[in-house]
Structures are given as C-alpha cells and as structure tokens.
Amino acid sequence: MAESAGPPATLVRRALEAAQRHRGRIATLERVGIVDFSKPSSTPxxxxxxxxxxxxxAILVAHGRxxxxEHSGWLERFSNVPRSQASSAGAYLTGDIYEGKHGHSRRLIGLDPGNSNAEARAIVIHAAAYVGDRIAREQGKIGRSEGCLxxxxxxxxxxxxxLPAGFMIYADRT
Structure with a gap:
C-alpha cells in the first residue's frame, strides 16, 4: 500500500455529503474509504x-463481473439487484469482521438506494488471489468479484x- 495522490475531489465531496446524510450511523470520519470506479482495475x-x-x-480493488x-478491466455499470454479480455505488457502513471462505472479511451495510441490498447480496470486503500487482502488470487488469470489494x-x-466497524466507504465513479 503506497501513499497516493488521493481520490478525485468530486468523489471526496460526494463521500462527505453522504457522510452528512448518514451521520447518525457512522461512528467517525477519522478515515474514509473511497473507491474510484472510474479508473481501470489495474490501477490502485x-x-x-x-x-x-x-x-x-491506495490499493487495487476488484469490481463485480x-x-x-466482457472483462475489459473497466466497470461499465452498477447494479443493486440480487444475483447481478455487479458492484454497487454509494455509501457503505463497515460492519463486523468474520471468517469466511476468503479468510478474514468485513461485512458492509449499504446506506444508499444504489447499494441498499449489500447485506442481502453478501457484499463484503475480502481478500482474493485474483487481485495483485503481478496480475495487473501481466494481464493489464485484475480478476472480478461477485460484487464485493x-x-x-x-x-x-x-x-x-x-477501516474498522463503524467507518464509511464510498464507492462511485466520476
């Protein structure tokens, strides 16, 4: 994980606006996760x-298949529909850590209409062998999830x- 130039100002503004809308649910704004899905998957x-x-x-993160x-490496659309295997846009509240098929993972609670089904869809943060610098270099893209980060x-x-429980992650594109 390397220091980055930071997320685009547009996404920071939207994330902070979302934090204000959901301030009763977010424990702290000490740190915020911001996923910039306007960039290709080969980019942190x-x-x-x-x-x-x-x-x-900034780190690499997969988007949903x-x-x-076509597995171009670029997110083309968002979906909140169950079984869509797509990524969803909006603010997420970080939940508890659990041990799942991908090891230590963190539950995500969708706070906006565009990601309100996150819990029902089991959208979480988890590790995956298909995400990594070597894969990004060799293939020009990383693998895809089923909608998870x-x-x-x-x-x-x-x-x-x-990003422990009670923090916010905001995912969108510019």
Whole structure:
C-alpha cells in the first residue's frame, strides 16, 4: 500500500455529503474509504483517506463481473439487484469482521438506494488471489468479484485495521 495522490475531489465531496446524510450511523470520519470506479482495475483505486491530514494510500480493488461482462478491466455499470454479480455505488457502513471462505472479511451495510441490498447480496470486503500487482502488470487488469470489494491477500489486514466497524466507504465513479 503506497501513499497516493488521493481520490478525485468530486468523489471526496460526494463521500462527505453522504457522510452528512448518514451521520447518525457512522461512528467517525477519522478515515474514509473511497473507491474510484472510474479508473481501470489495474490501477490502485481504493483510497483510504485520513480526513485530518488529507493523506491517502491506495490499493487495487476488484469490481463485480456483472459490472464488466466482457472483462475489459473497466466497470461499465452498477447494479443493486440480487444475483447481478455487479458492484454497487454509494455509501457503505463497515460492519463486523468474520471468517469466511476468503479468510478474514468485513461485512458492509449499504446506506444508499444504489447499494441498499449489500447485506442481502453478501457484499463484503475480502481478500482474493485474483487481485495483485503481478496480475495487473501481466494481464493489464485484475480478476472480478461477485460484487464485493476484493483486495489482494497482502492488503486485507491493513484495510480491515484502517477501516474498522463503524467507518464509511464510498464507492462511485466520476
């Protein structure tokens, strides 16, 4: 995980507006996760923004196969429909950690109409072997999830630690 230039100002603004709408549910805005799905999957696009300092780090994150049916590496569409295998846009509240088929994972609660089915769809943060720098270099893209925010096995512990339960993640494109 490297320091990044940060997420686009447009997404930061939208994330902070979402945080205001959902302020009763979010424990803190100390750090916010911002996923910039306007970038290709080969680019670190999951930013963890320290709101006090403005510093951020960015890592690779997969989008759903239903969002990129031809596997171009670019998110083409969002969906909140069950079994769509697509990524959803909007604000998420980070939930509890659990041990699942991908190891340590974190539940996500969709806060907006565009991701309100996140829990029912089992949209979570988890590690996946199909996400990594080597894959991005060799294939020009990383693998796709079923709508989850899948990160590399080397990044999952950092993400779970930096975005504990009660924090917010905002996913969208510019």
């Amino acid at each position: 696009r999951f930013h963890i923004l320290d709101t006090a300092t403005g510093r951020s780090s 239903g969002s990129d049916p 899948a990160v590399s096995p080397g990044d999952i512990a950092h993400v779970l630690e930096r």
